[in-house]
Amino acid sequence: MPKASIAPDGKEYLLPTPEENEKERQILDQITAEQRAMGRKIVAVQGLGFVGCVMATVVADAVDASGKPIYYVHGHQRASARSYWKVPVINTGVPPVSSSDPEVPEIFKRCVLEKKNFRATSEDYVYTLVDVVVVDIQLDATKPAFGEAEKGYCDLTAFREGIRTLGKHIRPDCLVLVETTVPPGTCDKVVRPILEEEFIKRGIDIIANPPLVAHSYERVMPGAKYVASIRDFWRVFSGVNQKSIELCREFLSNVLNVKEFPLTQLDHTNASELSKVMENSYRATNIALTLEWAKFAEQIGVDLFKVRDAIRKRQGTHDNLLRPSLGVGGYCLTKDPVLANWAMGALFGLEGSLDVAIRSVNINDTMPLHTIELIKQVYPELRNLKVTVLGVSYLENLGDTRHSPSKTLVEFLRKDFAIVKTHDPYVEAWPELEESYVESDIDKALEGAEVVVFAVGHDQYRHLTPDHLVTKSGNKPLIVDCSNLLSDETLATYKALGCAVKGVGKGHV
Amino acid sequence: MPKASIAPDGKEYLLPTPEENEKERQILDQITAEQRAMGRKIVAVQGLGFVGCVMATVVADAVDASGKPIYYVHGHQRASARSYWKVPVINTGVPPVSSSDPEVPEIFKRCVLEKKNFRATSEDYVYTLVDVVVVDIQLDATKPAFGEAEKGYCDLTAFREGIRTLGKHIRPDCLVLVETTVPPGTCDKVVRPILEEEFIKRGIDIIANPPLVAHSYERVMPGAKYVASIRDFWRVFSGVNQKSIELCREFLSNVLNVKEFPLTQLDHTNASELSKVMENSYRATNIALTLEWAKFAEQIGVDLFKVRDAIRKRQGTHDNLLRPSLGVGGYCLTKDPVLANWAMGALFGLEGSLDVAIRSVNINDTMPLHTIELIKQVYPELRNLKVTVLGVSYLENLGDTRHSPSKTLVEFLRKDFAIVKTHDPYVEAWPELEESYVESDIDKALEGAEVVVFAVGHDQYRHLTPDHLVTKSGNKPLIVDCSNLLSDETLATYKALGCAVKGVGKGHV
Structure with a gap:
């Protein structure tokens, strides 16, 4: 058993002892009683990850017509070595995530320290006390083979355990609102049966008290509007029965900006679960489409990119056309089609597959190899080639490295024995990659480079002058623009300085 | 040699004799001289098909600041048995196409009879007289095997002949503006070389007088805004040299509504040609994506459709999401990806293919078979099954049957010996299908039906009551809704009347 949990800043937090847990249960009882006495309803958020921790503050921040908080929020995070540190950190009023959104530290401070209606705990006992649980357990897709998303699956073990914990503790009239992106069918075929099983074990009559399961998916965007993307945006919801639908609508109407963004109700949890994974599959497919056209355009x-701008003039019918790039990263577009495809067979026993979506994931996952092909057009032999990769996050002007395509790029370059340096102004650690030191000094990163890959469109790179880059590299490096970051004028300047120039989708250079 | 050309209304027009052609050349000389004396420039439109005939009127209708016509337009149509009839018909001021757009007959009447600056001819000699040729030659893709668009190709023979005719006749300073949707590379690798070849034969110095080739594609939509979709909409253009770019910009600025819809210039004809086929491939791919999700949803x-509405709330990023249906028809989405894929190898000698786009065409072309699967879920044996197909055009409230998915539906039903009747309020003749009698009386079409397929969302079908349909059929027919035409309430009424009900993407019925 681990004894401590280490935060990203290196600080160590001891896991709670049985005695401390006993004391925590008393504290939970006491807080809850006090808050109920103030007329507040009690909410637990299960899982304080990227969505859960901010969703918890949005719920805590909700006020009634007289400006008073409607809910008290217990954020629940298991006492694991990996994540327990979030509990004590949150309880000092500090967010457990870094973000460029200034609202993030503000809302944590406001709810934890000023309103004092949000507090984190690692005690499962908390679920006995609440009216609503918002489920934000992380749920990943596993893709066991590179470029073969059709073999992808979803391991529900931890998710099932989390739901079972709820079944063991919650009151029968507690709303279980699943916010996690799940394979279609999960609420109906996984969540409800587990809750029913545990209710029966507890002697609860599930005919009179059917579990109240609802589903509503977030559309969170990392970046400067992180909090607003959860609170001030369109929401879809559904429930497994009339009571859960009503409770869910009431809850979401209290905590979200439904005045500007009215709720959309769907008829079944299958429908809202499908809606989420379909909307991300739509994006993934549109990106995959562009890669083939980029290769054609290059030749x-x-x-x-100019063609794309011309097409996107057709507002309303063609303006969702996406662009090619180094590849596709982030948490959603890389996995959601896999969740859906897996659910067809695994949860519904259906034949067939979501072939277009899955092929698109494969195209997107292997897209970084195209940038390597561009490098090889100039340097057929990668061994000992000095390559500097500018940008390792998956989005411009953000430090989020989850499923970043730069990881694939770096791994495959290294596989062929290139010597790779990476730089990113927003990334301090790159936990997904081994040997992942990320240089923060761009001049050091450029030193000796024979190839410079503009992998991500961070603004800093836009302002890097060709003169500066060439001087610092000490070479005339090959310039590869993966994200249409460099203007035609800048690319011409690089050429004038003796550099070869390539770009994804840029056949004119 | 054929002697006559028969119009759709059955009227016969004798093809011109050599003597008549000689006289026609004198008329062309005389008209052109008169029009030049009035300060007008002379334009020919090559090919009076769906785009060409209306484009010709749009050019003729263009006026200068003082309200006077800028151009005189010769519409040119070869004297073929298939199409010659258009020449005499147009010259009476009547459009050679039927349309729900009231502007179509108006603009023909205005230009031919009132302004008298548009006239059709079948004489190639006309090209010697003009300042601009707008090329609107029809150019199809051939898909030799059903569901295997990867084998598709483009037969350029007739197109090349048309361009060669121009090369033999035009003045070297005449702008050749290609408006036909062509495989990328066509202007640069087909049109220009042919013109150069013919110029050289005529002793023209092609260094001093390089052919002036430009490309600008239309985005025509059949229906109530047919004329406006050509004139009042975004245009992309390009040219093979500076002079052709300038002339093209001037011409388009004179004839189109560029004030509201400014032109977009691309750097090369390859780019604008690619833009056109990519924008239609984008649509085709987005439709293909939906079929898989429709099948999943059904199960x-x-x-x-409700999921789609929920997703499309995300305006600007997700509102181009299309819907599943009986299938994809029309002239563009069914062929443009094939033109592009074929061009890669045939015009550029490149390896590789546009796999996503081509697979999407295959999914779309075979989509009507899914509706047959829905029928088979209720009637596994199609032999002698009486099926009524409501709608044979490819779009709602239009009579356009080009590449209609109803054709595939009817053909495959008949292949399995179903007895198929078809109905369409907008379609008088269905030239693409053998044994294609289309009933115009819906009650007769319904008589005896065991299956009624709502194939196309014409408004008339929306107003058909379940009581009426069931009574007229004399059965309790299976109702198949391919286009989300019937509301949940209507479908429930059919069920209450004892009908089985199915729908593409409608798993809830």
Whole structure:
């Protein structure tokens, strides 16, 4: 058994002892009683990850017509070595995530320290006390083979355990609102049966008291509007019965900005679960489409980004057309089609597959190899080639490295014995990659580079002058623009300085 | 040699004799001289098909600041048995196409009879007289095997002949503006070389007088805004040299509504040609994506159309999400990906293919078979099954049957010996299908039906009551809704009347 949990800043937090847990249960009882006496309803958020921790503050921040908080929120995070540190950190009023959104530290401070209606705990006992549980357990897709998303699956073990914990503790009239992106069918075929099983074990009559399960998915966007993307945006919801639908609508109407963004109710949890994974599959497919056209454009002298702008003039019918790039990263587009495809067979016993979506994931996952092909057009032999990768996050001007395509790029370059340096102004640690030191000094990162890959469109890179880059590299490096970051004028300047120039979708350079 | 050309209304027009052609050349000389004396420039439109005939009127209708016509337009149509009839018909001021757009007959009448600056001819000699040729030659893709668009190709023979005719006749300073949707590379690798070849034969110095080739594609939509979709909409253009770019910009600025819809210039004809086929491939791919999700939705009780509405709330990023249906028809989405894929190898000698786009065409082309699967879920044996197909055009409230998915539906039903009747209020003749009698009396079409397929969402079908349909059929027919035409209430009424009900993407019924 681990004894401590280490935060990203290196600080160590001892896991709670049985005695401390006993004391914590008393504290939970006491707080809850006090809060109920103030007329507040009690909410638990299960899982304080990227969505859960902010969702918890949004719930705590909700006020009634007289400006008073409607809910008290217990954030629940298991006492694991990996994540327990979040509990004591949150309880000092500090967010457990870094973000460029200034609202993030503000809302944590406000709810934890000022309103004092949000507190984190690692005690399961908390679920006995609440009216609503918002489930934000992390749920990943596993893709066991690179470029073969059709073999992808979803391991529900931890998710099932989390739901079972709820079944053992919650009152029968507690609303279980699943916010996690789940394979379609999960609420109906996984969550409800587990709750029913545990209710029966507890002697609860599930005919009179059917579990109240609802589903509503978030559309969170990391970045400067992180909090608003949870609170001030369109929401879809559904429930397994009339009571859960009503409770869910009431809850979401209290905590979200439904005045500007009215709720959309769907007829079944299958429908809202499908809606979430379909909307991300739509994006993934549209990106996959662009890669083929980018390759074609590159070979016939066409700038695909200008073509895209021309097409997107058709507002309302063609403006969702996406662009090619180094590849696709982040938590959603890389996994959601896999969740859906897996659910077809695993949860519904259906034949067939979501072939278009899955092929798109494969195209997107292997897209970084195209940038390596561009490098090889100039340097057929990668061994000992000095490559500097500018940008390792998956989005511009953000430090989020989850499923970043730069990881694939770096791994495959290293596999062929290239010597790779990476730089990112927003990334301090890159936990997903071994040997992942990320240089923060761009001049050091450029030193000796024979190839410079503009992998991600961070603004800093836009302001890097060709003169500066060439001087610092000490070479005339090959410039590869993966994200249409460099203007035609800048690329011409690089050429004038003797550099070869390549770009994803940029056939005109 | 054929002697006559028969119009759709059955009227016969004798093809011109050599003597008549000689006289026509004198008329062309005389008109052109008169029009030049009035300060007008002379334009020919090559090919009076769906785009060409209306484009010709849009050019003729263009006026300068003082309200006077800028151009005189010669519409040119070869004297073929298939199409010659258009020449005499147009010259009476009548459009050679039927349309629900009231502007179509108006603009023909205005230009031919009132302004008298548009006239059709079948004489190639006309090209010697003009300042601009707008090329609107029809150019199809051939898909030799059903569901295998990867084998598709583009036969350029007739197109090349048309361009060669121009090369033999036009003045070297005449702008050749290609408006036809062509495989990327066509202007640069087909049109220009042919013109150069013919110029050289005529002793023209092609260094001093390089052919002036430009490309600008239309985004025509059949229906109530047919004329406006050509004139009042975003345009992309490009040219093979500076002079052709300038002339093209001037011409388009004179004839189109560029004040509201400014032109977009691309760097090369390859780029604008690619832009056109990519924008239609984008649509085709997004439709293909929906079929898989529709099948999934059908099997798990989900109404995909409601899911689509929920997703499309995300305006600007997700509102281009299309819907599943009987299938994809029309002239563009069914062929443009094939043109592009074929061009890669045939015009550029490149390896590789546009796999996502081509697979999407295959999914779309075979989509009507899914509706047959829905029928088979209720009637596994199609032999002698009486099926009524409501709607044979490819779009709602239109009579356009080009590449209609109803054709595939009817053909495959008949292949399995179903007895198929078809109905369409907008379609008088269905030239693409053998044994294609289309009933115009819906009650007769319904008589004896065991299956009624709502194939196309014409308004008339929306107003058909379940009582009426069931009574007229004399059965309790299976109702199949391919286009989300019938509301949940209407479908429930059919069920209450004893009908089985199915719908593409409608798992909840």
